[in-house]
Amino acid sequence: MKLPAYDRMGVGYTEVRRADPRIEARIHRALGEARVVLNVGAGAGSYEPLDREVIAVEPSPVMIAQRPPEVARAIQAVAEDLPLDDNSVDATMGVFTLHHWDDVERGLAEVLRVTRRRIAFVTLDLDATADMWLCRDYLPEIVEHDRRVFPTIERLGELLPGLRIEPLPVPAGCTDGFCVALWDRPEAHLDPEVRRASSIWHQLPDEVSARGLERLRGDLESGEWGRRHGELRTRSELDVGLRLVVAELVQ
Numbered sequence: 056m057k058l059p060a061y062d063r064m065g066v067g068y069t070e071v072r073r074a075d076p077r078i079e080a081r082i083h084r085a086l087g088e089a090r091v092v093l094n095v096g097a098g099a100g101s102y103e104p105l106d107r108e109v110i111a112v113e114p115s116p117v118m119i120a121q122r123p124p125e126v127a128r129a130i131q132a133v134a135e136d137l138p139l140d141d142n143s144v145d146a147t148m149g150v151f152t153l154h155h156w157d158d159v160e161r162g163l164a165e166v167l168r169v170t171r172r173r174i175a176f177v178t179l180d181l182d183a184t185a186d187m188w189l190c191r192d193y194l195p196e197i198v199e200h201d202r203r204v205f206p207t208i209e210r211l212g213e214l215l216p217g218l219r220i221e222p223l224p225v226p227a228g229c230t231d232g233f234c235v236a237l238w239d240r241p242e243a244h245l246d247p248e249v250r251r252a253s254s255i256w257h258q259l260p261d262e263v264s265a266r267g268l269e270r271l272r273g274d275l276e277s278g279e280w281g282r283r284h285g286e287l288r289t290r291s292e293l294d295v296g297l298r299l300v301v302a303e304l305v306q
């Protein structure tokens with residue numbers, strides 16, 4: 056197994072990326088009655104249910120080391136080669152992980168092999184994300200990059216039978232500070248500690264990020280951001296392209 060990228064990017068992850076309770080409630084509802092749940096790309100344990108048996112699979116030791124004592128112990132492995140028997144879990148969940156896999160097709164074939172009833176992933180529909188102010192006005196390079204690594208929603212529909220796509224609006228003040236979750240807090244993007252916890256800032260060339268962020272800083276200082284987007288600060292949630300995709304394996 057090659058050195059997981061999150062051994063570099065995952066340092067300090069849990070300080071910025073705390074599971075948001077409103078997103079968590081939607082994920083747990085999607086798991087239905089499942090008693091044994093696989094969390095693939097489990098990271099530091101965000102969004103894992105505590106009231107069911109969880110099998111956590113995660114390749115990065117740096118992420119595994121940040122798992123709090125109350126969550127399941129993680130197995131160090133990748134989605135593409137799950138160390139689990141056929142039909143051994145009721146449901147599989149995966150949050151913000153598909154775009155990190157080397158081979159989504161193989162990983163989802165593995166998930167289908169081990170899962171009996173239900174599969175629920177949180178991912179992005181980049182056609183919608185492209186409209187979010189940060190991507191549209193400052194850094195279109197974010198979506199250009201992400202289109203190379205995220206499976207499209209259409210492709211997921213081909214790989215997972217009977218896929219249901221549910222919009223997952225991001226609440227204002229979302230406690231999970233992934234990049235586009237900060238739609239209501241533009242200043243947060245200027246904080247290097249916040250950026251460090253989202254992989255996109257490790258993947259864009261430094262000069263590209265610096266150019267977009269300098270324009271954002273200028274627009275915040277001049278009041279231009281407020282004139283164009285200030286109304287967002289009064290909203291309770293926004294669709295930034297987050298999607299809960301759910302496959303039912305038994306009807």
Ligand SMILES: C[S@@+](CC[C@H](N)C(=O)[O-])C[C@H]1O[C@@H](n2cnc3c(N)ncnc32)[C@H](O)[C@@H]1O
Pocket residue numbers: 059060061072095096097098099100101102112113114115118132133134135149150151152155156157158
């Ligand atoms: C953005 S983090 C999300 C972690 C956690 N699910 C959460 O919501 O906080 C993405 C995770 O996917 C993991 N990952 C990367 N490649 C993977 C693979 N091939 N199979 C499974 N997980 C992988 C990374 O190590 C990282 O922990």
